[in-house]
Amino acid sequence: MTATLDPEYRQKLLDRFLRYVKVDTRSDEASETSPTTEKQKDLSRMLAEELRELGCDDAEMNEWGIVTATVPGNHPAADTIPTIGLIAHVDTYFGTSGENVQAKIIESYEGGDIELNSDQVLKPADNPNLEKCIGHTIIHTDGTTLLGADDKAGVAEIMTVVEWLRDHPEFEHGPIRIAFTTDEEVGKGTDHFDVEAFGADYAYTLDGSDLGEIEDETFSADTANVTIEGHDVHPGYAKDKLVNALRVAAAIIEGIDQRWLPETTEEREPYLHPYIASGNVTKVDLKVLVRAFSVEKLHEREEHLKEVIAKVGERFPKARIKVEFEESYRNMSYKIREDPKVLDYALEAVERIGVTPKRQAIRGGTDGARLSYMGLLTPNVWAGGQNFHSVREWVSLEWMSAAVLATLEILQVWVEKSA
Numbered sequence: 001m002t003a004t005l006d007p008e009y010r011q012k013l014l015d016r017f018l019r020y021v022k023v024d025t026r027s028d029e030a031s032e033t034s035p036t037t038e039k040q041k042d043l044s045r046m047l048a049e050e051l052r053e054l055g056c057d058d059a060e061m062n063e064w065g066i067v068t069a070t071v072p073g074n075h076p077a078a079d080t081i082p083t084i085g086l087i088a089h090v091d092t093y094f095g096t097s098g099e100n101v102q103a104k105i106i107e108s109y110e111g112g113d114i115e116l117n118s119d120q121v122l123k124p125a126d127n128p129n130l131e132k133c134i135g136h137t138i139i140h141t142d143g144t145t146l147l148g149a150d151d152k153a154g155v156a157e158i159m160t161v162v163e164w165l166r167d168h169p170e171f172e173h174g175p176i177r178i179a180f181t182t183d184e185e186v187g188k189g190t191d192h193f194d195v196e197a198f199g200a201d202y203a204y205t206l207d208g209s210d211l212g213e214i215e216d217e218t219f220s221a222d223t224a225n226v227t228i229e230g231h232d233v234h235p236g237y238a239k240d241k242l243v244n245a246l247r248v249a250a251a252i253i254e255g256i257d258q259r260w261l262p263e264t265t266e267e268r269e270p271y272l273h274p275y276i277a278s279g280n281v282t283k284v285d286l287k288v289l290v291r292a293f294s295v296e297k298l299h300e301r302e303e304h305l306k307e308v309i310a311k312v313g314e315r316f317p318k319a320r321i322k323v324e325f326e327e328s329y330r331n332m333s334y335k336i337r338e339d340p341k342v343l344d345y346a347l348e349a350v351e352r353i354g355v356t357p358k359r360q361a362i363r364g365g366t367d368g369a370r371l372s373y374m375g376l377l378t379p380n381v382w383a384g385g386q387n388f389h390s391v392r393e394w395v396s397l398e399w400m401s402a403a404v405l406a407t408l409e410i411l412q413v414w415v416e417k418s419a
């Protein structure tokens with residue numbers, strides 16, 4: 001890495017991050033409310049307030065806990081420069097405790113094991129990125145909670161960008177819109193996101209992991225809803241009559257090609273993932289996630305599932321089996337390819353700060369994928385966090401600082417290409 005962030009802002013970035021991780025902002029998958037937990041607003045409120053202190057007069061939090069703010073363009077030709085959105089999410093993962101987070105800091109990591117507590121140790125063998133972070137400031141947990149770098153690293157980075165811009169009026173940029181969203185971890189991060197009101201032409205989420213990572217591809221995703229109707233009869237008198245929907249479901253699950261499961265695939269391979277089966281002898285609802293990068297591969301997997309169901313249907317002719325495919329989201333690269341400069345400028349900016357950009361495909365979805373289909377192209381930039389959703393979560397302050405620099409450089413590239 002050649003360019004480095006001024007030590008003053010590096011310190012401010014750290015202070016912000018440590019302040020934000022103290023706020024428990026776990027969202028809740030089981031909740032029906034919006035936001036799914038009120039406590040997410042504790043951080044949102046803080047951020048809106050801090051943004052106002054940083055000079056964003058219009059900073060506000062809405063009823064869903066989403067914070068928005070504007071950094072007006074200061075370039076003489078600002079109205080010819082596209083408005084760039086910077087987005088991160090305030091909530092953390094519901095499945096791991098996020099209460100009373102005790103962040104620990106190693107000022108200059110020398111390599112080797114990091115003991116979190118008597119049970120939990122971070123080992124370079126399981127965390128190859130630790131070796132790349134020798135000499136860095138490492139922030140980790142006490143091994144009992146998550147850290148919340150996903151995505152408070154992104155939040156702190158964007159806030160530091162805003163502060164840096166306020167202190168450097170000589171740095172000319174176009175209009176910038178900031179958004180901090182809620183409920184990303186439960187897949188509802190964009191449910192109340194008003195793309196039109198946000199008013200950005202292009203955006204970036206700071207929610208990725210490793211230094212240099214730019215993600216412009218996500219899975220394409222469908223859910224298969226399989227309904228199986230059996231025929232219940234008193235089991236003592238069931239010979240040649242009983243059709244057990246549970247056994248039919250088991251046969252379908254077992255019939256799926258073992259080579260195409262989440263536990264047997266990686267990188268660009270698609271999968272089928274039976275993840276919910278509920279019911280009884282009479283009726284079973286089976287849900288299967290279908291995931292692939294291309295829509296063609298997605299449909300291939302769906303055809304396979306249909307074939308499995310047809311075969312099982314022959315074995316259980318009296319069972320009634322139906323399958324319906326429900327679209328969840330599509331690979332955002334289909335959209336980004338229509339106007340690839342949003343990606344190209346980010347890759348150029350990363351190179352300019354002396355980091356090798358790594359284009360990554362996410363084996364999942366992002367808020368950016370949904371936003372891209374809502375009309376706001378939004379690739380994902382690294383935020384630095386490692387071991388997301390785990391008590392072994394950690395982050396390098398240097399990788400966070402590099403994300404701040406990369407974001408500033410992205411703004412610079414947009415000016416050069418547009419003004």
Ligand SMILES: [Zn+2]
Binds near residue numbers: 184
């Ligand atoms: Zn995240």
